[in-house]
Amino acid sequence: xxxxxxxxxxxxxxxxxxxxxxxxxxxxxxxxxxxxxxxxxxxxxxxxxxxxxxxxxxxxxxxxxxxxxxxxxxxxxxxxxxxxxxxxxxxxxxxxxxxxxxxxxxxxxxxxxxx
Amino acid sequence: xxxxxxxxxxxxxxxxxxxxxxxxxxxxxxxxxxxxxxxxxxxxxxxxxxxxxxxxxxxxxxxxxxxxxxxxxxxxxxxxxxxxxxxxxxxxxxxxxxxxxxxxxxxxxxxxxx
Numbered sequence: 001x002x003x004x005x006x007x008x009x010x011x012x013x014x015x016x017x018x019x020x021x022x023x024x025x026x027x028x029x030x031x032x033x034x035x036x037x038x039x040x041x042x043x044x045x046x047x048x049x050x051x052x053x054x055x056x057x058x059x060x061x062x063x064x065x066x067x068x069x070x071x072x073x074x075x076x077x078x079x080x081x082x083x084x085x086x087x088x089x090x091x092x093x094x095x096x097x098x099x100x101x102x103x104x105x106x107x108x109x110x111x112x113x114x115x
Numbered sequence: 116x117x118x119x120x121x122x123x124x125x126x127x128x129x130x131x132x133x134x135x136x137x138x139x140x141x142x143x144x145x146x147x148x149x150x151x152x153x154x155x156x157x158x159x160x161x162x163x164x165x166x167x168x169x170x171x172x173x174x175x176x177x178x179x180x181x182x183x184x185x186x187x188x189x190x191x192x193x194x195x196x197x198x199x200x201x202x203x204x205x206x207x208x209x210x211x212x213x214x215x216x217x218x219x220x221x222x223x224x225x226x227x228x229x
Contacts, residue, residue, distance in 0.1 A: 004157075036220075043119075043205055044158070044220040090157050101148060101209060102171050103218060105157030 002027055004093050006106035014114050015083055021076040021109045023091030031093050033074040034103070035065055038088040047089070050074065086113045117142070119208050119221035127227045128196050136191045136224045140208030146170075147189040148218060149181060152203040164189055165211055193226075201228045 007022040025031060032051050036044040048059040055067040065076045074091060091106040120139045128134050140147050146165040150158035163171035164183035183189045187208075193200055203225050207218040 043222040044207075046217070046219070049217065092157075101146060101163050101218065102160045102173070103148075103150070103158070103207075104160070107157050108155075 002093070002095055002104055004091050004104055004106035006089075006091050006109045008109050009107065010110045010112065012112045012114060013081055016080045018079050019077065019081050019085075019111065021089050021091075021111065023074045023076065023106060025072050025074065025091075025093045027072065027093065027095055029095055031095055033065075033067055034092040034094075035059075035063070035074075035076050036090045036092060036105075038090065038108075040087075044090065047076075081111070081113050083113050083115060085111060087111060119206055119219055121204075121206050121221040121224050123224060124222070125225045125227075127229065129229055130196055130198060132196050133192065133194045134196060134226060136193075136204050136206075136226070138189045138191070138206030138208075138221060140187050140189075140206075141219055144208035144210055144219075145187050146209045146211050147183055147187065148207045148209070149189070149191045150205040150207065150220075151175075152205055152223070153199075154202070158205055161191070196228045198228050201226060 003026045005024045013019045034049045035047040037047045038044050048057045050057050050067045058064045063078045088108045090108050092103045122137045148163040149161040152158040160173040161175050162181045167183045178194045181191045203223040205223045206221045209218045
């Protein structure tokens, strides 16, 4: 079965420190990869996506993720986090077998930024 | 421009009752998908609709149904509610074709079944 694994359920980190949130997926076909962020009591916001082309993708607020096909990973990184980055982060995949649009999500990683 | 809107924001029902949740997509988006997010877990795909037709269904019982209207808004219905149906129900809209992958989520409807 197709799946997404987020390797850490919680990641505590101090403000201005670097962070990496890990994501692995299982697939034997082409995939589209996403990171969504969810702030408390809110819906999901698209943070960044990999559809094709450059394997390194960036968001407007300093996050980046790298698609690694050989390791089937799409880890999210930020060199210096802020208190406002505290949220739940979800890695998701759409398998590129037609216009399904079915997002498969990981279990989520809670990023806790401490002052 | 308005984003995806959902109503109601919160809902409390008792076991056995029926509930209808509503979603209005972003203007110009013709595809709507529904997801269930149980507390502490990632969202699970329930349905996808495009041009009023069901285009995808997740692993949910027949108690769950949905429809899409000519204006592309959508309703999700859940019959015979169970305690385990308590969750945040998210609606997402997107364009069709290659842009289908870019889905935009609404704030969700929080359903509590007692």
